[in-house]
Amino acid sequence: MSLATALSTLANYRSHNSRASQDVFDKGSVVLKSGATKKLGDASWDFLEQLALASIDVGRLDVADECIHLLVTKFPESPRVDVLSGIRMEASETPDVALAYYDQLIEVDPSSGALWKRRIAVLRRMGKIEKTVEELNQFLDTFYNDVEGWLELADIHATCYQYTASLQALSHLLLLNPQNPFYFLKFAETAYTSGDLPLALKMFLVVVDMSEREDELVKGPPRGIAIRAWFGIKQCSRRLLANPNHQSASHTATPKHLNLIEELSTERILAAYSGKGVLGLPAVRQWLGRV
Structure with missing residues (x-):
């Protein structure tokens, strides 16, 4: 070359x-x-x-x-080179040494968000989860618009099975990025994991609305993120139909005509896997109950 x-x-x-x-x-x-x-x-x-x-x-x-x-x-x-030097230090020194390095720099320049984020990353790597969450909350109080910070906080809460707190962090992310369907998908999947099926279904439907144009919905198969959202819609609607008395922790109402939503999700998923060269259709049909 x-x-x-x-x-x-x-x-x-x-x-x-x-x-x-x-x-x-x-x-x-x-x-x-x-x-x-x-x-x-x-x-x-x-x-x-x-x-x-x-x-x-x-x-x-x-x-x-x-x-x-x-x-x-x-x-x-x-400060940018200082951060790079810190990342280099993390690769060969103990976390305690890297943490002391960042502490020293932050003491001189507490306004450096990049240094603060590296310090938080080291704390999490050390397994100091409570301290990491505390530092992240302080960081986000100062740098509210930091998308990566909210994602990190949501991920930490989710890995600790604190799904309500994770959803709260993700809600800030949706306010900051209302045009990004990937963040709505993450919110929907977290809500599903938490067991709040009506909330998850609502957000999966938002993802579809954001990622599929009306003509695609009528003429073409779903692609990319829309396929994942349709799988979420199918799973939520199927479980809600099997348990009509499901209680939403967020008090989100279950959509009307749930059976039609479930049927549409089946059609869209089949459409996504029915094209030439697409693998996995038999397994998908079995999962959908269309063997």
């Missing part, structure tokens, strides 16, 4: 925020050894950060150290 192609591929990864660590390392190492970094201008610093992270991911700490050294020389007091 030519140097120009490697540079183009690396720039594309950066623009799409794609990690692709092994490929970035392979191509980035070629660029670094060739001395072409200097030709990149201001983009060279983004490249060095990208290569440093990829090198840490693949265990080539020597290359990461070379990149970080160049960055520290150029930006000796950069």
Whole structure:
């Protein structure tokens, strides 16, 4: 692969925020050894950060150290480089050492959200869940718009079987990103896991409404996230029909004409798996009760 192609591929990864660590390392190492970094201008610093992270991911700490050294020389007091140095430290030092490093930096600059998030990540890795949740809540009080923070908090609560708290965290996420169907899907699946079937069904239907246009609903099979949502709709409606007295913890009403919703979900799932080259139709038909 030519140097120009490697540079183009690396720039594309950066623009799409794609990690692709092994490929970035392979191509980035070629660029670094060739001395072409200097030709990149201001983009060279983004490249060095990208290569440093990829090198840490693949265990080539020597290359990461070379990149970080160049960055520290150029930006000796950069919080962004401090975070990168911390991530490098996490790869070879104990969590206690990394935690002390972040504590020292945060004491100097308590407004650095990136440093705070790395500290929270280390706390969770150490298994200090209560402290992690406490720190996350304090962090989100300051940086309310941080989507990753709310996702992290929701995930921690869910892994601890605290589904009500997880749904509360996800509700903030929906307020911040009302146009993202993936967050509604996560909310729906968490509600389903918690046992609140009417709430889960409502949110699965929202996902379908957001991800399928009216003409697709009539003419074409569902794709992508819509397939997952239809499976959720099928499961919720089937269970609610089997247990009409199901109580919703959120007091969400069960939709009228539930049997029609259940029938439509069956049709949409079959449509998704009935095309040429699509595998799994027999297993899907068995699950749907259409053997």
